[in-house]
Amino acid sequence: MSERAEANRKAFISYSWSTPEHKAWVRRLAERLTEDGVYIILDEWDLKPGHDPIHFMEQSITNPEVTKVMIVCDRVYKEKADGRAGGVGTETQILTPEIYRMTDQGKYAALVTEVDDEGNAYVPTFYGGRIFIDFSDPEREEEAYEELIRWLNDAPLHTRPKLGKTPAFLTSGDAKPLATQSRFRRAKEALDRGVPGAASLVRDFGEGLIEQLIGLRPPGSSGQNDVPIDEAVVNAANAMRPYVKQVHELTRSIARTTPQAFDEILAILELVLSTTDRARGTTAWTPATFDANKIMAYEAFLGVIATLLAERQLDLIARALDHPYYYDDPSGGHGRSTKDFGDFSQYAEVLEYRNRRLNQNRADWQADFVHQHYQSGSPSFVRMMEADLLLFIRRPVSEESKYYSWFPHTLIYTGGWGSALELFARMESAQFFALVSQKLFGAVSPQVFKERVSALNGERLWRGVYPGMSIGSIAGVGQVASRP
Structure with missing residues (x-):
């Protein structure tokens, strides 16, 4: 031919x-x-x-x-x-x-x-x-x-983007899109295009986000329109979650294009943490007032770390874990203070009432929420579990202490999980282990890492859960640094 x-x-x-x-x-x-x-x-x-x-x-x-x-x-x-x-x-x-x-x-x-x-x-x-x-x-x-x-070759440099779906708010019956949608789009597009001043647009988004996380709180201790208070909290958390997922999307854009703007994500996380308690001067509230915010604070921080794990941004993860989060504590004797990442893992007490009311005896509602809402998209549920494990073992491994400041809700879903989660599976490489250990675990040796993680195997985090999770298994301690 x-x-x-x-x-x-x-x-x-x-x-x-x-x-x-x-x-x-x-x-x-x-x-x-x-x-x-x-x-x-x-x-x-x-x-x-x-x-x-x-x-x-x-x-x-x-x-x-x-x-x-x-x-x-x-x-x-x-x-x-x-x-x-x-x-x-x-x-x-x-x-x-x-x-x-x-x-x-x-x-x-x-x-x-x-x-x-x-x-x-x-x-x-x-x-x-x-x-x-x-x-x-x-x-x-x-x-x-x-x-x-x-x-x-009919291969132009600029092509029409793939036709997307009709915005959900037009078909779901919602009256309007997310209140932060315009700010979010401006910030994301600026980050993706490397536009100078993108960081200020992320900051602008953060201000709008916090308005929503406060404004969407449940109305009171008895619910509204005969809605039980636990249902009102869950509904409020569901309304807040799309805003929190926007934080995760901006984190991914920053990790890929503008890592120097990560301080803006840390600032947003500080604001998210501030919503878990009353502001100074507040005179009327109930414990359940802030429970939806506590659920979202956990998901927000966990999702940021999960996103950074997916992008292999160990340096940004280290910054998030070492950052002192400004916190204007209205109950503290000295007023203003800082918190560490463990304070994003707070338990919403209203979920105990939810168990009694529904007679479902769920071991961990917060894990169930993440499992339900992170099955698709990014970060994935498996990445969320990976981040939970990292946050759970970080202090015991790096500080030689059995005290842990982070409760790993999603790890309840690893019962019977037979293999290591990705970050830890990759640590079978001695070179990669050394990198992770130096950045995230205080440069401990493989032997010390194995000993300190193995010591956590006996922790019983949930009552009546069988089989319990095996920290050693999902952290891959048997293979750590076993290869060059």
Whole structure:
């Protein structure tokens, strides 16, 4: 089979024999395009003695197998085309009706190689004001060539994005989209495009987020419209969760494009933590007032760490774990103070009442919420478990203490789990273990890591749960640093 028959792309070059240099330029272009997989029809190669030049031109232009026609335009080409002179004039008589009646406007394109003294492109009258590819500036020739090869292959640099789904608020019966949607979109797009000032847009989003986390709290201790208080708390948490997931999405954008803006996520987490207690001057509240915020504080921090694990951003995880979170404690004797990451893991007491009221005897409602709402999307439920394990063992491993400050709700779902979660499975590499240990566990040795994690195996975190989780198993202590 011939090259011409095998080629997916066939293109004809129409040009003027203006000068030997111009002919050589066209030939070099044809050779390069051939090397890049385009079958080029060129008179120097294809027009043989005994051939009819007019028939050759007509066939080359109108043949449906020719997917593209390049019109190389310089001053001489324009003059001959407009004056219908020579071979160019003949091609013009064929091209003109083709261009004007064509249904596929992507078949013909002018390649401008020369401009006049005022910078105007030499294009023939029949081409009109159509868009051309500019080869007139030698310094931009590579950019022009990329544009040409993309056009020849119908592979533009900018393509229409995949059509998405109708916004959920239009089909779910909700009256309006998330109140922070506009701020979130501006911040995310700025981060993804690396726009200066993106951090300030993240900050602006954070301010709107906290307004919602406060405004969506349940109304009172007895619920509303005969809704039990535990149901009101769960409903409030469900309403808050989409806002928290926006924090996770912004974290992913920052991890991928703008790690230096991570301080803004830490600032947002501080604000999220502040919603778990009353503000100064508050005179009326119940314990259940802040339970939805406690549920969300746990999910917010856990999801940030899970997202960073998925992006393999160990340095940002270390910053999140070591950061002193500003906390204006209204009950503290000294007023303002800071908290560590463990304070994001608070128990919502109203869930005990929920167990009694529903008579379901669930061991961990907060784990159930995460399991229910993180089955799809990012971060995934498995990543959330991975983050929970990391946060649970971090203090006991790095500080040689059996005291842990983080309750790992989702690990209840690892009962009978037979293998290590990803971060810990990867630590079978001694090199990777050393990296993780240095950044997250105080640079402990593999032996110390194994001993301290194994000491946690006996922890009974949930009453009546069998089989219980095996910390050693999901942390992969048997394989830690077992390979180079």
